[in-house]
Amino acid sequence: MSKTGAEILVECLKKHNVDLIFGYPGGVLLHIYDRLFDSDILHVLPRHEQGGIHAADGYARSTGKVGVCFGTSGPGATNLVTGIATAYLDSVPLVVFTGQVSTNLIGGDAFQEADIVGITRPIVKHSYLVKDVEDLAPTIAEAFHLAKTGRPGPVLVDLPKDVIAAKSKNLCSTDIKLVGYNPTYEGHPMQIKKMLKMLENAKAPVVLIGGGVKWSNAHEELKKFVETLNLPVVSSLMGIGAFPNPHKNWVGWAGMHGNYASNKTLTEADFILAIGTRFSDRTTGRLDAYAPKAKKAQIDIDPTSIDKNVKVDIPIVGDCKTVLNQILNYIKDFNWDKCKNDREDWLKKIEYWNNERPFSYKFSDKIIKPQFVVEKIYEVTNGDAIITTEVGQNQMWAAQFYKFKDPRQFITSGGLGTMGYGFPAAIGAKLGNPNKEVFDIAGDGSFLMNMQELCTAVQYRVGVKVAILNNKFLGMIRQWQHLFYNKRYSYSCLECQPDFVKLADAYGCVGFQVVNPSDVEPVLRESLKIKDKPVLFDFLVDREENVYPMVPAGAALNEMIYGEK
Amino acid sequence: MRHIISVLVENKFGVLARIAGLFSGRGYNIESLSVNATENEDISIMTIVTRGDDHIIEQIIKQLRKLVNTIKVRDVTQVDHIERELALLKVHATQRTRPDILSIIETFRGKVVDITKESLVVEITGDQNKLNAIINVLEPYGIIEIIKSGTIAIARGNKSTTDFTKQDIKSQEE
Numbered sequence: 001m002s003k004t005g006a007e008i009l010v011e012c013l014k015k016h017n018v019d020l021i022f023g024y025p026g027g028v029l030l031h032i033y034d035r036l037f038d039s040d041i042l043h044v045l046p047r048h049e050q051g052g053i054h055a056a057d058g059y060a061r062s063t064g065k066v067g068v069c070f071g072t073s074g075p076g077a078t079n080l081v082t083g084i085a086t087a088y089l090d091s092v093p094l095v096v097f098t099g100q101v102s103t104n105l106i107g108g109d110a111f112q113e114a115d116i117v118g119i120t121r122p123i124v125k126h127s128y129l130v131k132d133v134e135d136l137a138p139t140i141a142e143a144f145h146l147a148k149t150g151r152p153g154p155v156l157v158d159l160p161k162d163v164i165a166a167k168s169k170n171l172c173s174t175d176i177k178l179v180g181y182n183p184t185y186e187g188h189p190m191q192i193k194k195m196l197k198m199l200e201n202a203k204a205p206v207v208l209i210g211g212g213v214k215w216s217n218a219h220e221e222l223k224k225f226v227e228t229l230n231l232p233v234v235s236s237l238m239g240i241g242a243f244p245n246p247h248k249n250w251v252g253w254a255g256m257h258g259n260y261a262s263n264k265t266l267t268e269a270d271f272i273l274a275i276g277t278r279f280s281d282r283t284t285g286r287l288d289a290y291a292p293k294a295k296k297a298q299i300d301i302d303p304t305s306i307d308k309n310v311k312v313d314i315p316i317v318g319d320c321k322t323v324l325n326q327i328l329n330y331i332k333d334f335n336w337d338k339c340k341n342d343r344e345d346w347l348k349k350i351e352y353w354n355n356e357r358p359f360s361y362k363f364s365d366k367i368i369k370p371q372f373v374v375e376k377i378y379e380v381t382n383g384d385a386i387i388t389t390e391v392g393q394n395q396m397w398a399a400q401f402y403k404f405k406d407p408r409q410f411i412t413s414g415g416l417g418t419m420g421y422g423f424p425a426a427i428g429a430k431l432g433n434p435n436k437e438v439f440d441i442a443g444d445g446s447f448l449m450n451m452q453e454l455c456t457a458v459q460y461r462v463g464v465k466v467a468i469l470n471n472k473f474l475g476m477i478r479q480w481q482h483l484f485y486n487k488r489y490s491y492s493c494l495e496c497q498p499d500f501v502k503l504a505d506a507y508g509c510v511g512f513q514v515v516n517p518s519d520v521e522p523v524l525r526e527s528l529k530i531k532d533k534p535v536l537f538d539f540l541v542d543r544e545e546n547v548y549p550m551v552p553a554g555a556a557l558n559e560m561i562y563g564e565k
Numbered sequence: 566m567r568h569i570i571s572v573l574v575e576n577k578f579g580v581l582a583r584i585a586g587l588f589s590g591r592g593y594n595i596e597s598l599s600v601n602a603t604e605n606e607d608i609s610i611m612t613i614v615t616r617g618d619d620h621i622i623e624q625i626i627k628q629l630r631k632l633v634n635t636i637k638v639r640d641v642t643q644v645d646h647i648e649r650e651l652a653l654l655k656v657h658a659t660q661r662t663r664p665d666i667l668s669i670i671e672t673f674r675g676k677v678v679d680i681t682k683e684s685l686v687v688e689i690t691g692d693q694n695k696l697n698a699i700i701n702v703l704e705p706y707g708i709i710e711i712i713k714s715g716t717i718a719i720a721r722g723n724k725s726t727t728d729f730t731k732q733d734i735k736s737q738e739e
């Protein structure tokens with residue numbers, strides 16, 4: 001029996017357990033949309049393709065499953081580009097389907113033709129232009145396989161209109177022919193033992209974790225390893241949640257706005273075991289002064305992440321979870337009493353640093369401090385909410401003042417730093433986790449970049465909360481101008497903005513404006529009763545609050561600047 | 566340092582663009598690149614000449630391996646190998662200068678493949694040094710055009726170039 005490309009596609013999606021699609025139709029996608037009309041896959045219509053792909057991304061990060069989205073040829077496809085880059089830099093498994101003009105028109109500047117495979121080539125894990133309907137089913141199988149295995153990432157599948165209309169007997173395929181693709185999961189035993197030998201002799205060791213721990217589902221193994229050897233854990237921004245906070249071995253997260261103790265710990269350590277983290281510049285600060293005393297070992301499934309920015313002494317190519325299990329098997333062969341006393345002193349030192357300068361701010365009962373809002377969100381949600389963020393100060397305060405205990409709880413665009421990411425991502429996260437409270441901790445600037453998705457959230461009764469920390473500034477830009485450009489606030493002021501409460505009302509959701517610190521908690525609690533529609537909070541916060549500590553760009557991790565105590 | 570990298574790739578849509586894009590996007594330099602089908606029509610081999618310190622070359626090799634359509638990657642300059650380039654040189658040659666030029670070509674074991682009253686075309690193969698040498702010598706006569714193929718390279722011994730392992734390289738060094 002033969003079927004059309006559109007039918008094959010929809011059936012394949014079901015075979016790959018896709019139950020949710022974010023898509024926006026267009027001329028070349030109409031065959032597919034006609035099939036989706038009868039399908040039981042939930043299709044969510046965002047109000048902008050960028051919103052759709054960020055939602056798919058938020059769904060993927062919060063569930064660990066592959067996110068799926070659709071965009072039509074030309075402008076639909078180019079509207080996806082920011083979302084693809086966002087997913088690429090944070091290793092998010094997405095399969096992105098784009099419509100394309102018919103194969104006989106390709107190359108002729110046809111209506112709504114864009115070479116999306118070419119445009120996105122540097123920001124995808126892999127991409128396909130399906131030129132023959134016979135290849136459709138195997139291509140879909142490969143796309144899902146590539147997206148979720150190895151180091152995950154976005155895979156783009158470009159579907160010309162005639163291919164979708166053509167018929168084939170090749171209905172579904174699990175036949176994957178990727179001769180050059182074979183990620184290494186198991187670590188080399190010799191390397192692992194070498195690493196353990198080094199760790200055995202370390203007096204001031206630290207485990208540095210990143211987003212890779214989450215993607216590989218290695219958090220349990222990590223916890224067991226760290227608790228068994230009583231090691232301190234520092235995370236990158238992307239690793240937040242992969243190890244529970246609070247926990248006696250949790251030090252904090254390192255980098256530009258990370259806590260003093262974490263940056264200090266890395267600077268003073270004599271051994272760093274990096275797990276699933278790629279030493280990005282925001283995490284390391286100036287490289288020649290990064291962890292100068294430490295020998296380094298690095299576990300990563302992507303060999304290009306090893307030795308890229310920071311030279312390591314022991315590279316271990318492998319999947320975090322698999323390698324941690326290997327490590328757990330070898331642990332008993334080493335003598336952990338050797339440097340036990342030194343390591344206990346080291347932990348005390350770290351605890352001292354943590355007490356010396358914890359994340360802090362000056363509370364006010366007259367004006368709302370943005371950090372206070374995050375603390376209250378933490379309290380009213382019992383630390384159980386999924387938190388997405390926009391980009392800027394809001395993002396850093398969310399990371400600093402919410403304590404995350406689960407690996408899929410903190411969802412932020414770390415690599416690309418995409419303003420406008422958090423709100424659609426929250427919609428995706430809520431659709432994937434209907435029983436969880438989902439908050440987007442937002443900036444007033446960022447929210448405006450994808451606020452049209454309020455309509456989507458209302459239509460699908462997605463009860464997300466958006467907490468705008470409204471400083472009427474592009475706050476993080478203003479902070480840099482304050483610190484490094486003589487307070488010349490060039491084009492960073494957002495005095496002109498909508499009335500957010502009326503805006504919420506206009507979209508059919510609930511809006512609260514909060515001015516007094518004493519109202520923050522009651523309003524938050526009140527909002528938790530609203531389940532079936534989005535809630536938008538306009539928290540008017542202290543406009544010129546800065547995020548501290550801060551490692552200025554180009555400075556070393558131990559050259560932090562602090563606000564007044 | 567100059568390195569020659571052999572890349573065995575699946576002969577799929579867009580592979581060349583992916584590899585060229587990797588070099589330009591990450592700021593690596595390409596001195597020459599040549600692509601051709603292998604004895605298996607589904608597989609092509611690319612020979613890329615690039616420059617960089619050890620760290621950059623290592624990254625280039627890893628990044629090439631990471632591409633889904635690459636099958637094997639080998640830094641040929643690490644093993645015993647033979648390098649060749651093909652050049653076609655169009656040289657100004659009059660009746661008066663032609664005998665001298667022909668004797669130069671003969672010395673370099675080149676071949677004359679076209680001749681007119683005022684010019685001739687030489688076909689010559691060799692490594693970069695040899696090609697540079699003949700170009701230098703012919704320069705004074707007036708070179709009208711130089712077309713070069715870019716370097717290709719093959720490992721010596723029984724194995725295919727991209728089948729050489731780290732072990733092979735170590736034992737060659739000893």
Ligand SMILES: Cc1ncc(C[n+]2csc(CCOP(=O)(O)OP(=O)(O)O)c2C)c(N)n1
Binds near residue numbers: 394419446
């Ligand atoms: C799409 C995009 N454009 C520009 C930037 C640069 N940028 C980083 S933070 C920031 C300010 C964000 O302002 P807002 O959303 O109000 O957050 P705040 O820092 O005030 O909390 C800007 C413009 C960016 N990260 N993303």
Ligand SMILES: [Mg+2]
Binds near residue numbers: 443445470472
């Ligand atoms: Mg702002």
